[in-house]
Amino acid sequence: xxxxxxQLQRRPATLLAGSLALAVMALSASASAQQRDPAYxxxxxxxxxxxxxxxxxxxxTPPSAEVRKIGEDINxxxxxxxxxxxxxxKATIDDYGFTSGCxxxxxxxxxxxxxxPDGSWQTRTSEPPLRNNKCPA
Amino acid sequence: xKRHALTNRARIANTGTMQGTRFxxxxxxxxxxxxxxVVMGSAxxxxxxxxxxxxxxxxxxxxxxxxxxxxxxRLAADAGNTIKENPDIF
Numbered sequence: 001x002x003x004x005x006x007q008l009q010r011r012p013a014t015l016l017a018g019s020l021a022l023a024v025m026a027l028s029a030s031a032s033a034q035q036r037d038p039a040y041x042x043x044x045x046x047x048x049x050x051x052x053x054x055x056x057x058x059x060x061t062p063p064s065a066e067v068r069k070i071g072e073d074i075n076x077x078x079x080x081x082x083x084x085x086x087x088x089x090k091a092t093i094d095d096y097g098f099t100s101g102c103x104x105x106x107x108x109x110x111x112x113x114x115x116x117p118d119g120s121w122q123t124r125t126s127e128p129p130l131r132n133n134k135c136p137a
Numbered sequence: 138x139k140r141h142a143l144t145n146r147a148r149i150a151n152t153g154t155m156q157g158t159r160f161x162x163x164x165x166x167x168x169x170x171x172x173x174x175v176v177m178g179s180a181x182x183x184x185x186x187x188x189x190x191x192x193x194x195x196x197x198x199x200x201x202x203x204x205x206x207x208x209x210x211r212l213a214a215d216a217g218n219t220i221k222e223n224p225d226i227f
Binding site for chain 1: 202205206208209210211212213215216217219220223224225226227
């Protein structure tokens with residue numbers, strides 16, 4: 001510990017270079033990450049899929065085979081991400097998904113569908129969405 | 138078969154509790170007065186006190202909800218980053 005501090009004090013340039021490299025990596029990572037698949041974006045905008053309170057996608061209306069495929073595909077990927085991140089935070093997938101769901105519902109655009117705490121499907125308006133009172137502000 | 142009466146037997150108890158005039162348990166007239174005094178005395182003593190009543194419903198501590206809330210707050214920042222890092226699936 002002492003050695004590390006000592007090294008950092010002696011070589012501020014190394015630290016700067018390291019953090020620069022990290023920043024570049026983060027930038028390239030976010031740039032390389034894809035945006036929403038057009039089919040998924042269209043299904044969201046049409047209200048065929050919506051954000052559930054558990055952090056996964058749901059179907060406000062009975063889905064077609066294609067819409068179900070889109071939703072399940074995304075949900076499988078989400079579950080994988082939740083599982084990794086929850087393990088890193090020593091939390092359960094359910095809790096991680098719920099916390100994400102709070103934010104995903106908040107991030108819905110007007111016209112998109114989300115699930116209210118009572119389980120009903122709502123269309124997002126310009127008003128704040130109906131969220132579980134356990135959601136952080 | 139002969140019947141024999143006991144000699145020198147005790148007097149048959151025919152006085153019910155709290156019924157007789159001379160025998161059995163009975164509160165004297167003064168005992169009621171002294172009880173009244175005790176009641177009045179405690180009422181006076183309690184006059185300046187805060188009365189605490191036991192709630193008629195059981196006390197429920199919703200511990201699960203508090204734990205969940207704590208976890209959700211702890212995860213919030215990390216979940217926000219995760220969503221930003223994976224724009225293709227959120």
